[in-house]
Amino acid sequence: MNVAYSENSDTDRAAHIWRYTPWKKAHPTGKISQIPTAEPPVISLSMSDGSEVPAGIRVEEATKDDLARLGHDLDFGDGTAAPTFIAEIAPQIHVLRVDAKTTAKSPVILSVKTTGSTCACRLLIDICERVEIELITVLEGDAEWFGFLREGAFGQASIVNDVVVHVTGNRLLRCDSICSNRDAQIRAGTVNAASSQAKVDVRHWLPEPGASLQVNGSILASRKDHLDSHVEILHSGKQTFSRLEWHTAASGESVTTGTGMLRIDAGAKGGDAGQLFHNLLLSDKAKANSIPELEVMESEVVGCGHGTANGPLDEYQMFYLNARGFDEEQARAALIAAFLNAPLSNMGSESLHGWLINRIESHLSGL
Amino acid sequence: MTDEARAAVGDYKVGWHDPENATIRFDFGLSEQVVRDISALKNEPEWMTEIRVKAFHHFEKRPMPTWGNMHLLEEIDFDKVCYYLRSSDATEKNWEDVPEDIRNTFDRLGIPEAEQKWLSGVTAQYESEAVYHSIREDLEEQGVIFLDMDSGLREYEGIVKEYFGSVVPYSDNKFSALNTAVWSGGSFIYVPSGVHVEMPVQAYFRINAKNMGQFERTLIIADEGSSIHYVEGCTAPTYSTDSLHSAVVELIALPGAHIRYSTVQNWSNNVYNLVTKRGIAHDNATIEWVDGNIGSKLTMKYPAVILKGEGAHAEVISVAYSGEGQHQDAGAKIHHLASNTTSKILSKSISKDGGRGSYRGMVTVSPKAENCKVNVVCDALLLDEESRSDTYPTMEVGNSGARCEHEASVSKVSDDQLFYLMSRGHTEEEALALIVNGFFEPFTRELPMEYAVELNQLMALEMEGSIG
Numbered sequence: 001m002n003v004a005y006s007e008n009s010d011t012d013r014a015a016h017i018w019r020y021t022p023w024k025k026a027h028p029t030g031k032i033s034q035i036p037t038a039e040p041p042v043i044s045l046s047m048s049d050g051s052e053v054p055a056g057i058r059v060e061e062a063t064k065d066d067l068a069r070l071g072h073d074l075d076f077g078d079g080t081a082a083p084t085f086i087a088e089i090a091p092q093i094h095v096l097r098v099d100a101k102t103t104a105k106s107p108v109i110l111s112v113k114t115t116g117s118t119c120a121c122r123l124l125i126d127i128c129e130r131v132e133i134e135l136i137t138v139l140e141g142d143a144e145w146f147g148f149l150r151e152g153a154f155g156q157a158s159i160v161n162d163v164v165v166h167v168t169g170n171r172l173l174r175c176d177s178i179c180s181n182r183d184a185q186i187r188a189g190t191v192n193a194a195s196s197q198a199k200v201d202v203r204h205w206l207p208e209p210g211a212s213l214q215v216n217g218s219i220l221a222s223r224k225d226h227l228d229s230h231v232e233i234l235h236s237g238k239q240t241f242s243r244l245e246w247h248t249a250a251s252g253e254s255v256t257t258g259t260g261m262l263r264i265d266a267g268a269k270g271g272d273a274g275q276l277f278h279n280l281l282l283s284d285k286a287k288a289n290s291i292p293e294l295e296v297m298e299s300e301v302v303g304c305g306h307g308t309a310n311g312p313l314d315e316y317q318m319f320y321l322n323a324r325g326f327d328e329e330q331a332r333a334a335l336i337a338a339f340l341n342a343p344l345s346n347m348g349s350e351s352l353h354g355w356l357i358n359r360i361e362s363h364l365s366g367l
Numbered sequence: 368m369t370d371e372a373r374a375a376v377g378d379y380k381v382g383w384h385d386p387e388n389a390t391i392r393f394d395f396g397l398s399e400q401v402v403r404d405i406s407a408l409k410n411e412p413e414w415m416t417e418i419r420v421k422a423f424h425h426f427e428k429r430p431m432p433t434w435g436n437m438h439l440l441e442e443i444d445f446d447k448v449c450y451y452l453r454s455s456d457a458t459e460k461n462w463e464d465v466p467e468d469i470r471n472t473f474d475r476l477g478i479p480e481a482e483q484k485w486l487s488g489v490t491a492q493y494e495s496e497a498v499y500h501s502i503r504e505d506l507e508e509q510g511v512i513f514l515d516m517d518s519g520l521r522e523y524e525g526i527v528k529e530y531f532g533s534v535v536p537y538s539d540n541k542f543s544a545l546n547t548a549v550w551s552g553g554s555f556i557y558v559p560s561g562v563h564v565e566m567p568v569q570a571y572f573r574i575n576a577k578n579m580g581q582f583e584r585t586l587i588i589a590d591e592g593s594s595i596h597y598v599e600g601c602t603a604p605t606y607s608t609d610s611l612h613s614a615v616v617e618l619i620a621l622p623g624a625h626i627r628y629s630t631v632q633n634w635s636n637n638v639y640n641l642v643t644k645r646g647i648a649h650d651n652a653t654i655e656w657v658d659g660n661i662g663s664k665l666t667m668k669y670p671a672v673i674l675k676g677e678g679a680h681a682e683v684i685s686v687a688y689s690g691e692g693q694h695q696d697a698g699a700k701i702h703h704l705a706s707n708t709t710s711k712i713l714s715k716s717i718s719k720d721g722g723r724g725s726y727r728g729m730v731t732v733s734p735k736a737e738n739c740k741v742n743v744v745c746d747a748l749l750l751d752e753e754s755r756s757d758t759y760p761t762m763e764v765g766n767s768g769a770r771c772e773h774e775a776s777v778s779k780v781s782d783d784q785l786f787y788l789m790s791r792g793h794t795e796e797e798a799l800a801l802i803v804n805g806f807f808e809p810f811t812r813e814l815p816m817e818y819a820v821e822l823n824q825l826m827a828l829e830m831e832g833s834i835g
Binding site: 283292 | 432433434734747749750751752753754755756757758759760761762763764765766767768769770771772773774775776777778779
């Protein structure tokens with residue numbers, strides 16, 4: 001049972017999570033006491049190579065048992081307003097079920113197509129043990145505002161490359177609360193290609209020993225986009241590993257924010273965690289904010305660190321490409337593509353990478 | 368090594384207290400009347416009284432911070448603090464004229480000896496007022512002004528009126544409002560254009576009484592092309608009840624000037640140390656904060672620099688040690704407002720016996736500030752399983768030409784390092800102390816030698832009993 005929105009709607013502006021995008025701005029109407037009616041999205045499954053979706057993978061309406069088993073309490077601390085709000089307005093709850101030991105040879109595409117003006121979706125993730133799949137969740141459609149909440153777990157010893165691609169053109173509020181169970185090997189990616197305003201709050205829990213998580217972000221911001229991403233990775237199991245690499249390219253008058261929290265709980269011995277935020281500023285009016293946070297309560301860690309770097313395109317790299325026949329525009333485009341491609345290439349296999357490049361290529365020209 | 372350290376610094380060697388011989392002591396609690404009484408006692412100009420009263424009302428209205436260690440902050444009972452206590456009737460220029468019990472205190476702290484050997488000037492503050500003050504004659508002849516703040520206001524009212532609150536207004540935060548309302552003591556320094564003060568000047572702050580509030584106010588103005596190094600030290604007795612230290616420091620480095628402000632804070636573990644320190648650096652000026660936090664129950668201190676002039680530079684080097692029951696919430700803030708400005712932050716912390724060390728920092732680059740460079744490095748060592756380390760850095764970059772880097776790491780003492788030192792004859796405890804001193808070395812090398820030696824001895828003592 002998740003906590004109630006009404007008890008968490010009054011947010012604290014001093015909290016980092018609301019510093020750059022106050023809850024009022026992320027709320028569909030701006031009136032935080034309002035609970036608007038939302039339409040459900042159209043959800044469908046396909047394979048990236050056009051083949052049949054394997055029998056062990058399906059999307060269904062969630063049962064009460066599913067919610068009890070897979071639903072989280074949605075206590076996001078200072079950020080609780082967002083997930084509880086989506087949970088409250090989502091007209092349906094779906095579950096993505098992947099049976100134990102299911103494998104897929106090509107990436108599975110989960111299309112979530114918004115409908116109406118205000119749209120909301122609550123999706124439970126039920127990926128069982130020893131699954132080996134690549135999953136691309138595509139958020140698309142023309143709704144003015146879309147709230148997307150994912151909760152659930154990656155099962156024991158599963159190997160999952162899980163990428164969420166934002167190609168909705170308007171406002172997006174996305175919250176994830178996902179557990180990676182014992183010995184799971186997860187690569188979690190986020191690609192923002194088109195949302196004009198996105199507030200993303202992703203929480204990964206590593207409660208069991210041996211889990212390994214790589215979080216990659218590739219964020220394109222142009223025009224007057226306002227993109228605010230928060231990634232929290234919580235190590236409470238022993239011998240857990242995580243890496244976060246978040247690349248943002250900002251042009252026009254866009255404002256981008258990347259905040260992260262790495263927490264190593266007391267008892268999470270052998271934890272190994274690192275996070276990196278890179279921001280590429282491409283215009284005089286673009287702005288990049290970053291707050292990479294660490295809270296370490298265990299001394300027996302392999303290592304725990306974070307870093308952030310902001311800068312323009314490297315003059316020496318530009319010169320190098322110019323000297324080899326690229327004109328200014330071509331050199332600039334090549335360097336931006338390379339910058340955004342670094343996390344993309346870490347998100348999964350070559351076929352997943354190729355699919356992502358095809359899907360977002362048209363948006364790169366907007367930078 | 369540890370025995371020598373014990374002999375040298377004792378068990379919080381500065382934790383004794385003298386009998387209270389107050390000439391004036393205000394009742395506990397704060398009201399507008401208390402604020403007006405402090406101002407009247409000091410015979411201040413009316414504009415200062417008005418600022419104090421406005422600040423008091425702002426303090427009353429302003430809520431406590433909703434971030435940081437709110438649990439400890441909520442324990443502060445502002446009604447159980449003495450806001451003014453005077454133990455001496457005047458600020459003396461000769462140690463012999465200082466009341467004997469107070470003079471003995473500063474003798475035990477080694478201040479007169481340090482003054483003779485390596486300082487250009489000294490201010491010694493005991494409770495709310497400066498009790499001793501001196502400056503080398505040659506500096507005075509060059510026009511250097513080094514006074515306690517109350518004397519500065521009396522003798523140079525025009526300068527104080529121009530700059531007081533210009534860097535840290537009373538409305539900045541709850542504790543700057545409190546300080547502005549009840550400030551007493553502190554240092555006032557003016558260095559004329561082109562004058563370089565070669566040896567450091569020092570202020571020493573001592574709280575002696577129980578439940579005491581110390582609210583000194585320091586204002587340093589370095590005129591064009593001048594330089595000064597100001598060193599401050601702080602100690603207090605160990606009591607079972609809490610004391611409050613809430614200072615405000617304002618630095619103004621005019622074009623080409625250089626100010627270095629070094630602090631070794633060794634308050635006892637019953638002192639709340641909630642301090643606002645900020646400087647403004649004009650064209651090609653440099654401001655450096657060298658900040659060591661060893662003592663206190665809760666420290667919240669984020670030395671800041673506003674890089675207002677083109678080519679200005681800021682550096683903050685800080686270390687923090689958090690032992691049992693301590694939370695050192697320290698950091699730095701740098702605001703790049705002008706082009707070609709550069710800044711560097713190096714923060715190191717050690718947490719032990721359940722202590723908590725937090726780095727909280729902010730760097731902003733304004734859209735008009737071209738070609739700025741920022742480098743932030745935070746390292747933390749956790750020495751046991753009960754301790755905790757946090758890092759909360761914020762970077763807001765509004766100019767595409769800025770190059771900003773931040774990196775942080777949290778680790779434990781390496782087994783390889785311990786093994787290496789122990790294989791060369793050190794005990795495990797000695798090896799740990801050496802590693803810790805090495806970890807703090809980037810900070811200690813920036814201190815005057817006497818301070819660096821003292822700090823190393825203190826750390827050796829703190830490391831005692833770390834093994835086993």
